Structure formats: C-alpha cells, structure tokens
Amino acid sequence: MNLIIHRGTHEIGGTCVEIATDETRISIDLGMPLSDPRDKAKKLKNFSLIGKTVPQLIGEGVLPKVSGLYWGVGKEKPVDAVFLSHPHQDHYGLFKYILKDIRIFLGEDTDKMLQAAEIFQGDRIGEHDDKVLLRDREPVSIGDIKVTPYLVDHSAYGAMAFLVEAEGKKVFYSGDFRGHGRKKSLFEKLLNDPPAGINVLMMEGTMMGRQQEDTWTEDELELEIANEARAHEGMKLFICSGQNVDRLVTFYRAAKRSDSVFVLDLYAANVLHELGRKSLPIPTNGFKDVKVLFTHHFMKRLSMYNMKNWYERWRPYEISPSALQRAGKKAFVMFRDSTTHEFEKTGIPKDSVLFYSMWSQYALEPSFEKTRAFLERHNIAFKELHTSGHAVLGDLKRFASAMDPETIVPIHTEYPDDYREHFGNKVHCLKDGENYSL
Numbered sequence: 153m154n155l156i157i158h159r160g161t162h163e164i165g166g167t168c169v170e171i172a173t174d175e176t177r178i179s180i181d182l183g184m185p186l187s188d189p190r191d192k193a194k195k196l197k198n199f200s201l202i203g204k205t206v207p208q209l210i211g212e213g214v215l216p217k218v219s220g221l222y223w224g225v226g227k228e229k230p231v232d233a234v235f236l237s238h239p240h241q242d243h244y245g246l247f248k249y250i251l252k253d254i255r256i257f258l259g260e261d262t263d264k265m266l267q268a269a270e271i272f273q274g275d276r277i278g279e280h281d282d283k284v285l286l287r288d289r290e291p292v293s294i295g296d297i298k299v300t301p302y303l304v305d306h307s308a309y310g311a312m313a314f315l316v317e318a319e320g321k322k323v324f325y326s327g328d329f330r331g332h333g334r335k336k337s338l339f340e341k342l343l344n345d346p347p348a349g350i351n352v353l354m355m356e357g358t359m360m361g362r363q364q365e366d367t368w369t370e371d372e373l374e375l376e377i378a379n380e381a382r383a384h385e386g387m388k389l390f391i392c393s394g395q396n397v398d399r400l401v402t403f404y405r406a407a408k409r410s411d412s413v414f415v416l417d418l419y420a421a422n423v424l425h426e427l428g429r430k431s432l433p434i435p436t437n438g439f440k441d442v443k444v445l446f447t448h449h450f451m452k453r454l455s456m457y458n459m460k461n462w463y464e465r466w467r468p469y470e471i472s473p474s475a476l477q478r479a480g481k482k483a484f485v486m487f488r489d490s491t492t493h494e495f496e497k498t499g500i501p502k503d504s505v506l507f508y509s510m511w512s513q514y515a516l517e518p519s520f521e522k523t524r525a526f527l528e529r530h531n532i533a534f535k536e537l538h539t540s541g542h543a544v545l546g547d548l549k550r551f552a553s554a555m556d557p558e559t560i561v562p563i564h565t566e567y568p569d570d571y572r573e574h575f576g577n578k579v580h581c582l583k584d585g586e587n588y589s590l
C-alpha cells in the first residue's frame with residue numbers, strides 16, 4: 153500500500169490524501185488551503201480562482217498534483233473514488249475541479265450540509281451525480297480497498313474518520329475531531345473499542361500550536377454565555393456557523409436559561425430541519441420558544457434556487473420586526489452582516505451585545521469590517537465566546553494511545569515537529585507529496 157499526503161503535512165487546511173494499491177487508487181478530502189501556496193504568509197482569499205484553468209491552478213500549487221483527479225488535464229487513469237470527511241471548506245473547497253464521473257463517498261449529513269451551503273452561501277462542490285452516502289461503521293469496498301467510516305465529534309455535524317484497509321495493511325485517517333463537544337460520546341466509543349492492528353495513524357494536530365486557547369466543553373460555554381447575557385440589558389445577537397449544530401444547540405440552551413426567545417435565520421433553521429433529528433431546536437420539532445427571522449438576502453437566494461418552500465415552511469413561526477422589537481432584551485438572535493438592514497429597521501435596544509462564536513482570526517479579516525461598523529454605530533458590545541472544534545493535546549494523547557498504531561503521521565497541523573515530544577518515537581513526519589510505502 154502506498155500513502156501520499158499531497159497537502160497537510162505542515163499546514164492546517166487544504167488537506168488532500170491519496171492511498172493506492174497496485175490495482176486501486178482513492179483520495180480523501182480536497183480542501184481549500186487557508187494560505188497562498190506561493191507565499192504561506194498570505195491568505196489565499198486575497199487572490200481569485202475565477203477564470204483559471206486546472207493546469208494553471210496546479211502550476212500555482214492551489215490544486216495538489218494528483219493524477220487522474222481533475223477535469224481539463226487530458227487523459228490520465230482516473231482515481232477510483234474520492235472520500236470526503238466533513239463539510240468544511242478546508243476539506244472540500246476544491247471538489248468542483250474533480251472529474252464529474254468519479255464516485256464520491258460522503259456521510260449523509262455531510263451531503264445535506266453541502267446542499268444547504270450551496271443554496272445559502274454559494275459554496276459549490278460541483279456536480280457529482282455518482283454519490284454514495286456513508287453510514288457510521290458500515291464499510292464500503294472500492295476494488296481491493298475497504299474503507300470503514302467512523303462518526304466523530306467535531307464542529308461539523310456528521311464528520312467522519314476513515315479506516316482504510318488493503319493488502320493486509322491498515323491506515324486510519326482521523327479527519328478533524330475533538331473530545332469536548334456535544335458528541336464526545338463518539339470519541340469515547342472509539343477510544344473504548346478502537347480498530348486493532350493499525351499500521352499508520354494520520355492524526356490531525358490543529359491545536360498543537362494553540363494550547364493556550366480556551367477549550368471549554370459546549371456545556372461550559374453554555375453557562376458562560378448565559379452568565380454574560382445577564383450582564384447586558386439589551387438584545388443578545390450571536391454569530392456562529394449555520395453548520396455548527398453543537399453551537400446552535402449551545403446558544404438555544406443559553407437562551408432558555410435566560411428565559412429568552414431563540415431566533416434562527418433561514419439558513420440555520422433549514423440546516424437543522426434537513427438533518428431530521430427530533431431533538432434539534434426548531435419550531436417544527438415542537439420548540440415553542442424558537443422563531444425564525446426572514447431576511448431579504450436569504451429570501452432572494454431561495455427564490456433564485458426555486459426553493460421558496462424553504463421559507464414558506466417557516467411562515468407560521470416567523471418573527472416580525474415588531475415582535476422582535478417587543479422581545480427586545482429577551483431575545484437571542486442569530487446575526488450576519490447581510491442582516492444589518494433588518495436589525496436597523498427593528499431598532500436595537502440599549503446595552504445590546506454580540507456573542508462572537510467562531511475562531512478569533514476570522515474577526516480580524518477585512519470581511520468582518522461591515523459587522524464592526526454596525527457594532528460601533530449602535531454601541532453594541534462585542535464578546536468572544538467560543539470553543540475549538542479540534543482536540544486538545546490531552547485528548548490527542550488519549551486518542552493516540554488507544555489507537556496504538558505502529559506509526560503516527562502528523563497531518564492538519566502547523567507543528568508536525570512537536571509531535572515527537574508528545575507521542576514519542578512512533579512519529580514519522582512526511583513532506584507534502586512524499587511517497588510512503590507500507
């Protein structure tokens with residue numbers, strides 16, 4: 153068996169892995185890098201991919217060199233299958249360049265998240281008609297390679313790790329995971345009953361350089377938010393990813409503790425609805441203290457996609473601007489920069505606060521300027537309350553020791569050289585594109 157990490161041995165984001173036998177070749181994830189491959193200090197967002205050909209993007213290092221993966225590069229033997237671990241841009245962001253007839257394997261929930269992301273955010277993963285939906289611990293075979301998905305705890309709902317078996321060898325790809333979220337039982341389950349005889353463990357290490365970051369559990373975060381809410385008389389706005397289901401639940405529970413109405417936007421409401429779990433806080437599941445805010449921006453998008461039913465279904469639970477104004481200080485409301493207009497129409501009570509619940513670096517980007525200006529205009533306090541989607545060092549150690557592989561290969565980390573100090577001599581650092589035989 154041959155293993156190549158095309159990208160991800162020395163960076164977070166842009167992950168792409170290839171695993172091959174003599175007969176079969178699969179790849180896992182094909183993410184958008186977070187930094188410019190030509191100058192790692194620069195953000196990739198500063199330059200556009202629009203109008204560039206696949207050979208140009210390969211030349212610039214944006215697309216990793218994987219033969220037979222992309223359209224527009226002539227005749228190469230195609231990859232037999234592509235796997236996606238979870239719906240985060242840094243794992244699927246370049247899928248639109250994948251040959252259309254390659255079979256894509258992804259979790260059911262990941263598929264639903266991607267559909268919503270396309271409609272609401274315009275994030276396209278391209279047209280892949282040949283999709284197979286994976287279920288937890290149900291293996292699939294591609295030629296002589298067997299892949300078993302494992303649901304994991306991560307900030308993307310339905311995220312999976314993959315066990316890849318072929319030619320008598322076993323490789324485990326951790327994907328992104330943590331042990332302190334609302335699905336930490338998945339983490340414990342894997343620790344209690346790990347697959348035996350793993351030869352290589354590719355383990356993410358996002359938090360290796362961020363040991364100082366706060367890592368509350370979602371329950372602790374919920375209490376912090378409820379506490380902070382008590383300190384502000386006005387409306388409670390919050391920003392988090394519409395796909396971060398754990399966090400939406402955390403905000404809902406904090407709102408309940410504060411005796412407030414919980415207001416979702418159309419994106420988040422539809423994500424929770426599509427997942428089809430009765431426990432999720434949406435009005436159609438009988439949660440009477442949850443309302444939906446209709447905003448011009450999202451209604452326009454839904455009309456454009458002929459998806460009017462995605463707002464019509466919420467009509468009975470819509471919160472009008474006047475109702476929101478009445479709720480005022482007793483409201484937890486999801487905020488986006490595309491909704492400043494609606495909030496300004498409603499009016500913002502004195503001593504309002506915005507809870508920012510994403511990675512702190514995103515708030516430093518130029519795209520956050522519009523929100524900052526809005527906060528300043530209305531004298532709204534800014535309070536960062538977040539916890540990571542990635543495992544802390546202690547949990548990485550527990551994970552590595554339970555999986556007990558022959559070799560640990562660092563991935564999705566900026567600090568691969570620190571692995572040896574924490575995980576011992578088993579650690580083997582690869583370079584991007586290096587061939588590793590086992």
Ligand SMILES: [Zn+2]
Pocket residue numbers: 238240306308328541
């Ligand atoms: Zn992720």
